[in-house]
Amino acid sequence: MQTVLFDVVEDYIGLLTLNRPQAANAFSVELLKDLNDCLNQIEKHDHIRVLIIKGSGEKAFCAGADLKEREKMSDDKVVETVKRIKETIHRIESLPIPVIASINGAAFGGGLELALACDIRIASTQALLGLTETSLGIIPGAGGTQRLARLIGPGKAKYLIFTARRLTAEEAYKYGIIERIADRNKLVETVLAEASIIAENGPIGVQQAKEAIQSGLNTDLKSGLEIEEQCYKKTIPTQDRIEGIKAFKEKRKPHYKGK
Template sequence: MSTVLFDVIDQHIGLITLNRPYAANAFSSKLLQDFNTVLDQVEANKKLRVLVVKGSGEKAFCAGADLKEREGMSDAEVIQAVRSIKQTLTRVEQLSIPSIAAMKGAAFGGGLELALACDIRIASTEAKMGLTETSLGIIPGAGGTQRLPRLIGPGKANYLILTANRLSSTEAYEYGIVEQLVERGRLVEEVLSVARAIASNGPIGVQQAKKAIRLGLDTDLSSGLKIEEKCYKETIPTEDRMEGIKAFKEKRKPNYMGK
């Protein structure tokens, strides 16, 4: 049985489900292999406009590394295992389409790092999360020390990483780690509502906006504005832009084709 499931909803929404509920959806080597196979499918499906990532079961979004599997590893094997997680999460971050983490239950260590690699994080009210690696004598190694400061600022990131604090979903929302809180029973419904809102917009515009934001964060404002201009120009010659203008004039919902 695959440890990562993939479904397509409404033609344009990809849904990835981490499928190890008995192990809190932790990153085993098999799960990482299956995850990358699914990402191949996501990248190959040109109809997709947004991706949702969630965990199966009620207890965890993703508990991070599979520590039981790691017990028998050599130092070199541990380093390679962490590198594999980081490479997989970087693939999620660099997808051309936006991604949403639907966070229910626990999201610690690599689990939160997976959510940080997504563009939007929506959590259920009972979720708990944190980068807790320093309490285990290590550090976040799959992007946490880099993505968290970029999201909430270095001071708050230092505090959370160095104390290894575990946060409630409300605290995570107040820190700016998650963008929206939802009652547990409505999480998937609300995430899919957000995904449908994104999917209804011009897909080329959405992808270029994501690209401009992501690349601009790694540079100064002047360079970022040039990146924005370049991405804006990509939308000008498209059929979607003309459809958007026509639909606005005709006071109807646009029918974007991604062309």
């Protein structure tokens, strides 16, 4: 069985599905390989404007590392596998297009670290989230200590990581970890609707906005404003910008081509 599925829906939206429902979509060595193979396709795809990542089944988005598989690994192999997870998650974060995590159920450990690398997180009312590694005697090793602290602040991140607390969707929303909550039966519909709104906007503009935000967060305000200026300049000579102005004048919906 293919552990990761990829398809293009509604023309411009990519749908990537972690497909190990019997193992809570946990990161096995095989899943990591299949996920990287799918990312190779996505990185070469010219027409995708938004990517959705979801887990198959109804119980889990991704439960993190496959602990049964890890139990049989040597210490060196464990370190190597965690590094592979971190590198894979970084690839997802580095995609130029917006990525939405559709969190249908449990997102623990590496599963939440994956979601934190996405640009937007939408969770069902049944979702449970947490960086629970300290309860296993380890720490988040695929970017969780860094991304969570940047997202919600160091104090709250330390509290959640030190306590290994599991949050409901409502609690995660109040912490600022997720951007929206959807009814369990309407999660797919809600995520697709949000992805469609993004896909209708100018793709070059959206990508440059992502670049400005991502790169700007890693520097001081003055440098961030310079990055924003450079990203803005990249939108000026595009056909999309002319189309946007023309559509506004003609009071119609713009038809962007990503050029």
